[in-house]
Amino acid sequence: MAKRSPRQPSKFRRIIKWVFGIGIALGIAGLVALVIAVYTARASLPSYEELKSSPNGQMIRVHAADGTVIVSLGPSYGEWIEYSKIPAPMRDAMVAIEDRRFRSHWGVDPVALARITKFAIDNRGTDRRLQGASTITQQVARTIFLSNKYDIGRKLREMILALALERKFTKDQILELYLNKVYFGGGAYGIDAASRTFFGHPATNLTLSESAVVAGLVKAPSRYSPTADAQAAIDRASVVLDVMVETGALTRVQADAARPAEVKLAAAPKQNSVRYFTDWALPQLEVLIDETVAPLDVWTTIDLKMQNAATQAIQSNTPAGAQGALVSLDRDGAVRAMVGGRDYVSSIYNRATQATRQPGSAFKLFVYLAALEAGHKVDDRIVDEQVTINGWSPRNNSGRFSGEMTLRSAFAYSINTVAAKLGQEVGFGTVADMARRFGITTPINTQPAMVLGTSNVRLIDMTRAFASVGQKGVAVTPYAITRVTANGAVIYQHEVDTSRVLVAPYVAAQMTDLLQTAVNAGSGRAAQIGRPVAGKTGTTSSNKDGWFLGFSSGLTTGVWMGRDDAKRVGGLQGGTAPARAFAAFMKPATAGRAVEQFDTEVTLPEWQIEPDEEAYGAPDNAIYVDEDGNPVPREEVNPDAVQGREDAPAPGEEETLDDDWLDRMTGRNAPPRDAPPLRQDPSRQPAERVPPRDGPRELPRPLQEARPNE
Known part of the structure; x- marks a missing residue:
């Protein structure tokens, strides 16, 4: 048996010694490099007074069109609180929850480093981030000198700066910097701003309970904010108190005596509807400018008088239990008013720009635009008759067909079968x-029922579409920001683009002709404001949504109403509350503008004679469809769907139509087809009132108006 060579152990030992020696040499070299880096960083650090005055975040002042400052956003700073004046519970709470070994480490906590090293090994290959290892000194370094971008290089620079800070400043100075610089949420930087924001008093008066709440915010300001989630803030404060007991800062009796749940919060600043506008407008700065540090002044298009009128119009006209939204665009696309709901404080959800809902008959704007562009004229004749398209058979609200009519009549009374035939x-x-x-940016299905507005749209998109028609076919793009200045210098200036022509001017003029008819003779009568108005109503099945969109004197306004849960709203039709809100807003909004006539005079539909009472505010020809645009048999529709309509039958009564209604909708006793369209005569007296339904009825002479539908 061969003997083991006696040289093998000594060779192995030499290798071990060689590796160990290289490790020591590298360690010494690394330590020397670290010391050099730390003292180099220390030499370049600003003085303590300079660090106290360094800014955090970006201030933004938002101006209305007249220059009024409507909101100031960005960081909020309170008074600088010296270390000796910071309440001891506040100092102790912050050290306990954020860095319990703050007084003993050199800026970097070796225990925390060991913990994150193990974390990194256990979670290698995953996307989990290393958290919870930064000391208070490291957080000061990051807040003042670095960004929040997470990478290994930034972490190393943060550690070197922390070691340098500890070499230059005392622990008390570092803690003072931290408490006066750290972000606490709600735009508040520093404990004084946080105390004033959340409790309404300076930080020098912070109690133990308040200190626990404030200290708990640093980990996740938005999650633990007492104004956003009171219970989460209370639970987090309880954790802070427990940690203070563990570290010896408090006794258990003292911690139990604290009552975070009883802390009184400052009253929330009053918000108004203009915040819907600023919440929509300000994120656009990210693509308009590159400046992220200098204070900004943002000049916007909002007209405060119009905004107040819009708020009042929505609050006064929206049905109980429903929400309302309004957008108003000037002829160049400037947003003059925007209301995203009845109350910004109770709901910041912007229904003018975020909500997507079915537009109902308002979508017929695009059907008729396509037909006019294809060569149709407003006086072309088309037959209202039963039609089946790929298995879909649209019906009119009357349940009957009216025979031959002009496109003007079909649009004024929103005849569904005609829209379907034009779409086909x-x-x-x-x-x-x-x-x-x-400008419709939401998905649009191409099933036949789409002509009746079964695809969800946004109010702001529909409003810009109507505005483009009002501008004779030139594209109108909504905008909110006219210019931005930084330290007085203009860094952005909006330029209006009028180069995009969507349809020929004659197509837009004919569409405006039809839209005038809908307001003067159709379902949009409630939108009249004493000057030329062109517009269209929209109502979806089961009275879930009501729309009115129109323009006058260069101002285009869209109104939507409905419930957020898409349940029915009794009596809601585009020609009722939304049209009334449109008029309530447009009357004061256009009061200072010259009256502008459209290119075409108002020409009433061929059936137009002075109406009886029932002609006003009738619902549109809403088709019952499912979410995919497929028709739903009438007997399967929730019987509540027709309740609340002005012409709804009594409970248990079949929805029937009287002879007068049938006569008018089927065209019996209509004037000769070659008779010229009648024009509106303001001096005309109302037609003879028809008898009630339970007695004999007689048509006014020569013919009563066909009942309009949206």
């Missing part, structure tokens, strides 16, 4: 393309 003729894809051309 030009192509449903063409209608969808027209909607996208005019």
Whole structure:
């Protein structure tokens, strides 16, 4: 048996010694490099007074069109509180929860480093971030000198700066910097700003309970904010108190005596509807400018008088239990008013820009635009008759068909079968393309029922579409920011683009002709404001949504009403509350503007004679469809769907139509087809009132108006 060579152990030992020696040499070299880096960083650190005055975050002042400052956003700073004046519970709470070994380490906590090293090994290959290892000194370094971007290089620089800070400043100075610089949420930097924001008094008066709440905010300011989630703030404060007991800062009796749940919060600053506008406008700064440090002044398009009128119009006209939204655009696309709900304080959800809802008959704008562009004229004749398209058979609200009529009549009374026939003729894809051309950004289905507004849209998109028609076919793009200045220098200036022509001017003029008819003779009568108005109503099945969109004197306004949960709203139709809100806003909004006539005079539909009472505010030809745009048999529709309509039958009574209604909708006793359209005569006296339903009825002479539908 061969003997083991006696040289093998000594060779192995030499290798071990060689590796160990290299390790020591590298360690010494690394230590020397670290010391050099730390003292180099120490030499470049600003003085303590300079660190106290260094800024955090970016201040933004937002101006209305008249220059009024409507909101100031960004960081909020309180008074600088010297270490000796900071309440001891506040100092102890912050050290306990954020860095319990603050008084003993050199800026970097070796225990925490060991913990994150183990964490890194256990979670290698995952996306989990290393958290909880930064000391208070490291957080000061990051807050003042570095960004929040997470990478290994930034972490190393943070450690070197922390070691340098500890070499230059005392622990008390570092803690003073931290408490006066750290972000506590709600735009508040430093404990004084946080105390005033959340409790309404300076930080020098902070109690133990308040200190626990404030200290608990640093880990996740938005999650633990007492104004956003009171219970989360209370629970977090309880954790802080428990940690203070563990570290010896408090006794258990003292901690139990604290009552975070009984802390009184400062009253929230009063918010108003203009915040819907600023919440929508300010995020646009990210793509408009690159400046992220200098204080900004942002000049916007909002007209405060119009905004107040819009708020009042929505609050006064929106049905109980429903929400309302309004957007108003000037002729160049400037947003003059925006209301995203009845009350910003109770709901910051902006229904004018975020909500997507079915537009109902308001979507017929794109159907008729496509038909007019394809060569149709407003006086072209088309037959209202039963039609089936790919298995879909649209019906009118009357349940009957009226025979031959002009496109003007079909649009004024929102005849569904005519819209379906036009959509089939030009192509449903063409209608969808027209909607996208005019600024609809949400998906549009191309099933036949799409002509009745079954695709969800946004109010602001529909409003810009109507505005583009009002501008004779030139694209109107909504904008909110006119210019931005930084330290007095203009860094952004908006330029209006009028180069995009969506349809030929004659197409837009004919569409305006139809829209005038809908307001003067159709379901949009409630939107009249004593000057020329062009617009269209929209109502979806089961009275879930009501719309009115229109323009006058260069101002285009869209109104939507409905419930956030999409349940029915009794009596809600586009020609009722939304049209009234439109008029309530537009009357004062256009009061200072010159009266502008449209290119075409108002020409009433061929059936137009002075109406009886029932002609006002009738619902549109809402089609019952499912979420995919497929028709739903009438008997399967929730019977509540027709309740609340002005013409709804009594409970248990079948929805029937009287002879007068049938006569008018089927065209019996209509004037000769070659008779010229009648024009509106303001001096005309109302037609003879018809008898009630339970007695014999007689038509006014020569013919009573056909009942309009949205």
